[in-house]
Amino acid sequence: MLTQVSITRIFERKKNYDLRRLLAGSEKILDRLLNLVESDPGFLLGAVRCLPLPASLRDALGTLLQKAITPNLVFSILVARSLLVTAVQERAVIEECRLEPTDLHLLLNLIGASSAFQAGEIWTPICLPRFNPDGYFYAYISYLDAECTVCLVLLSTDKESFYAVSDCKKRVEEAMRTQGSLQVLSGGLQSPSYGVGQVGVPDLRHFLYKPLDIPENYRQLPQFTSPELEGPYCSEEEQHRLFDLYHYLHSRIHSTSRPLRLIYHVAEKETLLAWVTSKFELYTCFSPLVTKAGAINVLTKLLRWIKKEEDRLFIRYPPKYSTTPNPGKSAKGGRPDGAENGFFAGL
Structure with missing residues (x-):
């Protein structure tokens, strides 16, 4: 099982150790992860995308998970x-920290x-x-x-709770x-x-x-939403081009030397506007002839729709x-990494 402690220990013993030995068999997982980093907005925004669902159905599913529990179950x-x-987290763990989008992305990619x-x-173990x-959990x-x-x-x-957790499932x-x-x-899928x-x-x-006005006491996963890509972004090439533009706007908005709050950018085939406030982070793409005033007018209507x-x-x-x-304590402290051969190799 690879953790930061085990990797550090390996290189302390042998500074020129070839880490590829421990990653053998994980090529498919790593390749998929690298592709997602370039094409999934969740990695760019540091957030996860939810399946659009009626609130009543999502709440009902959350209630089911709340009832199907066993000792030492954390997430x-x-x-x-x-x-x-939906995601349900152990109340005591929420007081210390929360599940981060990066961790969930790694889990879903696996x-x-x-x-x-x-x-x-x-x-x-993961x-x-x-x-x-x-440390690590048992998934x-x-x-x-x-x-x-x-x-x-x-x-x-x-480690020994497989049958109890299986009963929860x-x-x-x-x-x-x-x-x-x-x-x-x-059916909704x-x-x-x-x-x-x-x-x-x-x-x-x-x-x-991406909404930003989330009460800290809820300790919830940062989330974002976006519609399905439609024309003219149906081809993989056009989708990559659009995401490259989003990456450019994101880098300007979050520049360490000169961060911006509003960007109106006219590209070759479209017009884009990025806007970040204390309540949200928003990146929009319009047809090429939209003016700045027209784009802001559209944003007002878009924000009303999202609120609804x-x-x-x-x-x-x-x-x-x-x-x-x-x-x-056991979740945050983690279990000691007893193996150093990684668990990807068996998949």
Whole structure:
């Protein structure tokens, strides 16, 4: 199991050690991760994308996860095709820290890169470096549907709790089938996001929106929303070109030497506007002839639409649970890394 402590120990013993030995077998996972870094806005914004759902359904699913608990369970995460459905965190852990988007991206990339997770119930150690680079959890990973689109991830601090955690999964799956929510999720994945046309404003082609006015006491995952890419961004080449423009605007907004709060940028094939306030971070793409005044007028309408739809687009009030014994210290302190051969090699 690779953690910061184990890697540091290796190089203290042998400074010219070839780390590739420990990464053997993880090439597919690393390649997929590198591709996502270049194409997934979540890495750029430091946030996760939620599956748009009625608030009542998301709350009901969160309640199911709250009830299906066992001692030393720390996180319960429900995802559908790499989109977050809901996440429940142990109350004692929330007091110390929260699950970071980077850790969730790493976890979802691991699941998506290997077909081994589609074979059944998987129990594997995993390090979440932003949460604790020197420790690791035991991750229970299982798909809930035959199409392998809806996945439940349960993170525990107890190596011996596989059967107890597996029972939690069975309770969640049974309750979801009884409620019909599993069928709703699977059906909703036929069109997992939404089109920019639903906003109802002309000239708007695409946008990235990240809310920033989140009460600290909720300790929730930073989230963002964006519509499906449509014409003229249907080809991979055009999508990469658009994301390159977003990366450029992001670098200007977050420049260490001269940060900006508002950027109006006229590109060759489109016009873009980036705007960051204390409440949100927003990147928008328009047709090429939109003026600055016209773009700001569109933004006003877009922000009204997002406000109206925020309960469907985001997890606004993340659910929590309490298990015994208290997992806070053991989760943050982490388990000692007893193996130094990595766990990727077995996938």
